[in-house]
Structure formats: structure tokens, C-alpha cells
Amino acid sequence: MDGPPEPELVRIRDVIYQTAGIFHPDNKLRLLQDRCGRRMKELKVQTLREYSECLTIRPTRQAELIALLNEITIGETSFFRNQPQLDALRRIVIPKILEAKSNLPLRRLRIWSAGCSTGEEPYTLRMLMLEELNVQLKDWSTEILATDLNERSLAHAEEAVYGSYSTRNLTPSYRNKYFIPQGDKLQVNALARSNISFSRLNLSDDSRMTFMKSMDAIFCCNVLIYFDLASKRRVIQHFFNNLLPHGYLFLGHSESLFGVNDDFRLVHLPGATAYVKGERTPAGGKSL
Amino acid sequence: MTAATATKQALLQRLDGLHQIPTIPAVLAPLLRYLQQPVEQLDVQKVTDLLSQDKSLAAQCLQMANSPLFGRAQNVQSLRGAVVSLGFHHVSDIAMSCGVLNMLPSDKASLDPVVFWEHSLGCALVSRQIARKINFGDPGKAYLAGLLHDLGIIVNLWVLPKEFRAAWEMGKGEGIPLHEAEQKSMGFTHCDSGRLLGERWALAPELIEVISYHHAPEKSAEHTGLVALVQLADLLCRMSGLNYGYVEERQVNLAEESGFGLLAQHSTALKDFDWARLTFELDSYMDEVHSLVRAIYRT
Ligand SMILES: C[S@@+](CC[C@H](N)C(=O)[O-])C[C@H]1O[C@@H](n2cnc3c(N)ncnc32)[C@H](O)[C@@H]1O
Numbered sequence: 001m002d003g004p005p006e007p008e009l010v011r012i013r014d015v016i017y018q019t020a021g022i023f024h025p026d027n028k029l030r031l032l033q034d035r036c037g038r039r040m041k042e043l044k045v046q047t048l049r050e051y052s053e054c055l056t057i058r059p060t061r062q063a064e065l066i067a068l069l070n071e072i073t074i075g076e077t078s079f080f081r082n083q084p085q086l087d088a089l090r091r092i093v094i095p096k097i098l099e100a101k102s103n104l105p106l107r108r109l110r111i112w113s114a115g116c117s118t119g120e121e122p123y124t125l126r127m128l129m130l131e132e133l134n135v136q137l138k139d140w141s142t143e144i145l146a147t148d149l150n151e152r153s154l155a156h157a158e159e160a161v162y163g164s165y166s167t168r169n170l171t172p173s174y175r176n177k178y179f180i181p182q183g184d185k186l187q188v189n190a191l192a193r194s195n196i197s198f199s200r201l202n203l204s205d206d207s208r209m210t211f212m213k214s215m216d217a218i219f220c221c222n223v224l225i226y227f228d229l230a231s232k233r234r235v236i237q238h239f240f241n242n243l244l245p246h247g248y249l250f251l252g253h254s255e256s257l258f259g260v261n262d263d264f265r266l267v268h269l270p271g272a273t274a275y276v277k278g279e280r281t282p283a284g285g286k287s288l
Numbered sequence: 289m290t291a292a293t294a295t296k297q298a299l300l301q302r303l304d305g306l307h308q309i310p311t312i313p314a315v316l317a318p319l320l321r322y323l324q325q326p327v328e329q330l331d332v333q334k335v336t337d338l339l340s341q342d343k344s345l346a347a348q349c350l351q352m353a354n355s356p357l358f359g360r361a362q363n364v365q366s367l368r369g370a371v372v373s374l375g376f377h378h379v380s381d382i383a384m385s386c387g388v389l390n391m392l393p394s395d396k397a398s399l400d401p402v403v404f405w406e407h408s409l410g411c412a413l414v415s416r417q418i419a420r421k422i423n424f425g426d427p428g429k430a431y432l433a434g435l436l437h438d439l440g441i442i443v444n445l446w447v448l449p450k451e452f453r454a455a456w457e458m459g460k461g462e463g464i465p466l467h468e469a470e471q472k473s474m475g476f477t478h479c480d481s482g483r484l485l486g487e488r489w490a491l492a493p494e495l496i497e498v499i500s501y502h503h504a505p506e507k508s509a510e511h512t513g514l515v516a517l518v519q520l521a522d523l524l525c526r527m528s529g530l531n532y533g534y535v536e537e538r539q540v541n542l543a544e545e546s547g548f549g550l551l552a553q554h555s556t557a558l559k560d561f562d563w564a565r566l567t568f569e570l571d572s573y574m575d576e577v578h579s580l581v582r583a584i585y586r587t
């Protein structure tokens with residue numbers, strides 16, 4: 001970084017964090033500035049200061065905020081998007097879940113990718129489970145539920161053919177084990193496509209959300225940015241109810257539930273954060 | 289005598305008889321003493337003069353003064369300029385940071401000391417940030433406490449490089465906290481050895497408590513709030529990329545740490561503190577800390 005961050009940019013950063021819960025640390029401010037730049041060109045606005053007013057004071061601020069959020073999120077996804085999060089799942093979270101379930105007769109894991117877009121995330125999770133099949137997950141079955149609002153994305157996910165951009169993080173080993181070349185693209189093979197079900201689900205659809213029961217882990221990464229605070233709260237409350245007592249909620253990198261929900265507890269994993277269900281003390285307060 | 293107490297005895301003896309033991313850098317001793325006075329009695333020029341006596345320290349301080357980690361990065365050219373534009377509190381933070389860096393053994397054959405320095409600087413920055421956000425006393429004091437909390441690691445690197453390396457390898461292999469590995473393999477931790485050096489240097493009592501109890505703040509008697517704050521900052525750094533050069537395979541819930549309850553007694557703002565945001569901010573410190581340390585090492 002060269003020089004201190006511009007105060008106007010910091011203000012926009014704070015607006016984005018308060019409204020969408022997505023935080024741009026100082027080293028990501030460049031990125032934010034680029035995204036604002038695109039909007040400024042569109043609006044023919046010259047300075048960041050003026051643009052920051054478009055987001056905060058002008059009557060159209062709500063619409064502008066959504067336009068900026070679209071620039072920030074652009075439905076992007078890829079295989080192995082957040083490696084520390086995946087490492088933590090495999091090395092720390094899965095063992096904890098298995099331990100919590102060790103006395104139950106049904107040896108089954110249920111993982112939900114909520115807002116799975118074109119499928120890279122649930123396939124990644126499936127590959128991780130396959131890697132553990134003969135190790136931790138011996139005698140266990142796993143089931144991955146993948147849902148999204150966007151039908152075209154879901155069709156793409158079922159087809160499972162991907163270009164070089166979204167497969168850029170694949171190691172040669174995963175590439176060889178779980179993909180079949182298709183021209184200059186890659187298709188996920190039958191093994192890695194097994195035990196995943198894709199379906200259309202609007203996370204704001206309260207009646208359908210209540211049916212997503214008994215989850216061990218929920219991944220809802222880079223999705224909540226599209227929701228306003230009230231609907232975000234409802235979605236998170238559903239997740240809370242859908243998770244088993246030992247369950248985990250994972251959000252995207254730099255997304256937080258601060259100010260959204262008090263029931264989930266933040267936990268730190270190496271290079272990643274997650275949320276777990278806190279236990280309530282008998283008095284109804286929260287235990288420390 | 290058990291093996292553990294034997295090692296501890298051996299450490300004490302070695303520490304006592306050792307001549308190449310890290311001495312507090314000549315310039316820093318008077319500076320530290322000077323800074324223990326009330327703020328109103330401090331003189332900016334005096335701090336600048338003290339620092340200028342050591343050329344390389346002064347150059348390193350300028351490097352740091354120009355880092356965004358210390359606020360204004362407006363290309364400060366002279367020490368005096370740094371004092372004026374950053375405020376001399378920051379300058380003394382910076383001086384202490386360079387001082388600690390210069391105490392690390394330069395022999396990298398055993399363990400690369402840079403990771404420990406990066407961890408200390410990270411912990412200093414995070415401690416300062418927590419103190420600011422929850423209105424806990426003087427952020428400069430929190431910075432210093434974070435910076436020096438692992439002083440014992442420096443002692444271990446100097447006095448028992450082989451034994452310490454074995455402990456570090458064990459920590460890395462098992463993915464357990466470094467102090468637990470030290471306890472298992474050497475019978476004492478960097479908290480014990482840090483305390484010895486801290487006392488020998490006659491550091492301020494609150495710093496000695498931080499050094500001795502930052503892994504068990506419930507044991508501290510007087511400066512519990514500060515010790516607790518550093519415990520939490522240290523944990524955040526260890527769970528991020530500012531760790532001890534390896535990943536601890538575990539899950540941490542800060543609210544369940546002993547320091548959390550203790551710090552809450554000193555600050556009502558703690559219950560509304562946004563830990564997630566601080567964790568994300570750490571990401572940006574990390575890059576800065578890495579490049580800063582690299583720059584200073586060249587100086
Ligand atoms: C940026 S993608 C995230 C993909 C993937 N989770 C990841 O992190 O790489 C965001 C996805 O959220 C979906 N989405 C947005 N609003 C939704 C809603 N109300 N219900 C379900 N999905 C929604 C979008 O269709 C889009 O596919």
C-alpha cells in the first residue's frame with residue numbers, strides 16, 4: 001500500500017460493512033476503489049467524495065448501494081475458493097462433528113451449500129469428503145445438499161463442465177482424480193458428482209427453509225451480501241434452527257454476523273472463522 | 289529431582305552465568321526509564337536525542353515511521369520529523385520494536401527468529417487496537433505489552449537454542465500451542481524464562497506480569513486487565529498468519545478464554561466488541577508486517 005487510505009473510501013467501506021456485512025481490510029481497499037470506479041464511470045461522477053454522497057445522502061442511495069454490491073459480488077465462484085476454511089473443515093471441524101455423533105446409530109453427515117451458484121463449492125466439499133472416505137469417514141455416508149435461486153446456475157452445476165478460470169486453484173492431484181478433460185474444459189467425474197443433490201431454493205422462502213433439517217454444517221459463502229438486514233436475520237435464524245446442536249455455519253471470507261445475530265458464537269480456526277451454536281445457561285443468559 | 293526441574297535449574301544457571309545474554313540495547317534502557325514518567329513531563333526533543341545516539345536504530349525507526357501501520361505514511365525524512373508528525377508515543381513504540389528486533393540472535397541456523405518478531409509486532413498492533421476500541425487505558429502501554437509478551441522466546445533462542453528448537457518441532461508436529469510443547473519437553477515455558485530476564489532488566493511490574501501470565505491471566509494478581517487483553521491478542525495472532533511459523537490444530541472461542549471474563553470486568557465495551565472485524569483487519573496488518581520486517585532487516 002502506498003500512503004494512508006482515502007477517508008472517503010474508508011467511509012464507503014464502512015457503509016458496505018454496515019449494510020451488507022462484508023468488510024474490506026486495508027489491503028483490499030484497492031479492489032473496492034476499482035469497483036466504485038466502475039459505478040462512477042456509469043454515473044459520470046468525478047470524485048469519490050461525490051460518489052460517497054450517492055451512497056449515503058441522495059434519494060437513490062438504496063438503488064446505488066445494490067448496484068455497487070452487484071459489482072462487488074458478481075456471482076463469482078471457483079473450486080477451492082477458501083483453502084484455510086477447507087483445511088479447518090477437514091482437520092478440526094469434521095473430527096469434532098464425528099465425535100459429537102459417535103453415539104448415534106445413524107452414521108451420516110449432512111452438509112448444505114446454500115447459494116451454491118454454478119456448483120464449484122459443493123463439488124469441492126464432495127471431493128474433500130471423498131479424500132477422507134477411507135480415513136475419518138470410514139463407515140460414514142455423506143450427503144451434500146446444494147441450493148441456489150438462479151436456475152441457469154443450477155443447470156450449469158448439473159452439467160458440471162468448467163473453464164480454466166474457476167478451476168485455477170485445482171492441484172494436479174485433484175484434477176487427475178476427479179475431472180475428465182472435455183476439449184479445453186474440465187468436467188467433474190461421476191464419482192465426485194455422486195451424493196450431491198442440486199435444487200432451487202430461495203433462502204427467503206420461509207416455508208421451504210423450515211424443511212432443511214438436521215444439518216451438520218452449512219456453507220453460505222458470499223451470498224448474504226444480497227440481503228438487507230431484516231431478511232438476513234431471518235435467513236440466519238433458519239440456519240440456526242436447521243443445524244444440529246454441534247453444527248457449524250461457514251460464511252465467505254471477511255463476512256461476519258456482527259449486529260445480525262446473537263445466538264451464533266464466533267469461533268476462530270487457523271486462518272478462518274466459523275459460527276457455532278452457543279449453549280444457553282439455565283437463567284436464559286449466555287454462558288461465557 | 290525430575291527431568292523437568294533439572295532443565296529448569298540448568299536454565300537458571302545458564303542464564304546467570306551467561307555473558308552473551310541479550311542485554312537491553314544501550315539506548316533503550318534510558319528511554320524506557322524516561323518513559324515511565326507521567327506524560328506531561330516528557331519532552332519530545334529528549335526522546336529524539338536519545339534515539340539519535342544509535343545510528344542503525346535511528347534508521348530502522350525511520351523505516352517503521354513510514355509504514356502505514358503507524359498511521360500517517362507521509363514520507364518522514366528525519367527522526368525529528370517523525371516525532372513531530374507521529375507524536376512521540378508512536379516513536380517510542382517504534383523504537384522499542386526495533387530494539388526487540390535487534391535483540392534476536394542473528395544465527396539463523398537453529399530457528400528463523402523473524403517469525404517470532406513478526407508475531408510480537410502483530411500482537412503489539414492487535415493489543416493496541418483492542419485497547420483503543422474498548423477504551424482500555426493507554427493504547428501505547430498495550431502496544432508495549434504486546435510487543436514484549438514473548439520476551440522469554442528471545443531468552444530461549446539465546447540460552448537453550450537446541451532444546452527450544454526441539455520444543456518448537458514438537459509443537460509443530462502435534463499442532464499444539466508452543467508453551468504446551470515447551471512445558472512437555474523442557475519442563476518450563478517462555479513465560480518462566482521471560483520473567484527471569486524481565487526481572488533482571490527491572491521492567492515495569494505490569495510488563496513482568498504480562499510476560500509471566502499471558503497464557504494464564506487468571507494467575508496474575510494486579511494488572512489482570514492488561515494481561516487478559518494480551519492473552520486475547522496473542523490468540524488472535526496465533527490463529528492467523530502471524531503465528532509462530534506453524535498452524536495450531538484447534539478451535540478457539542475467545543469468549544470461553546479466561547482472559548475474556550477478566551477483561552470484561554475492566555471494560556463494559558467488551559461485550560459489544562466486533563471480534564470478526566478485528567480478525568479481518570489482521571489480514572491487512574499481516575502484509576504490512578511482513579514487508580516492514582523485510583525492509584528493516586535490510587537496514
Ligand atoms: C457469489 S455466489 C456464491 C457462490 C459460492 N457460495 C461461493 O462462495 O463461491 C452468490 C450466489 O447467491 C445466490 N443467491 C442470491 N440471493 C439468493 C436467494 N435469495 N436465495 C438463494 N440463493 C441466492 C446467487 O444466485 C448466487 O449464485
Ligand SMILES: [Fe+2]
Nearest residue numbers: 437438467502
Ligand atoms: Fe507466549
Ligand SMILES: [Fe+2]
Nearest residue numbers: 407437438522
Ligand atoms: Fe505470543
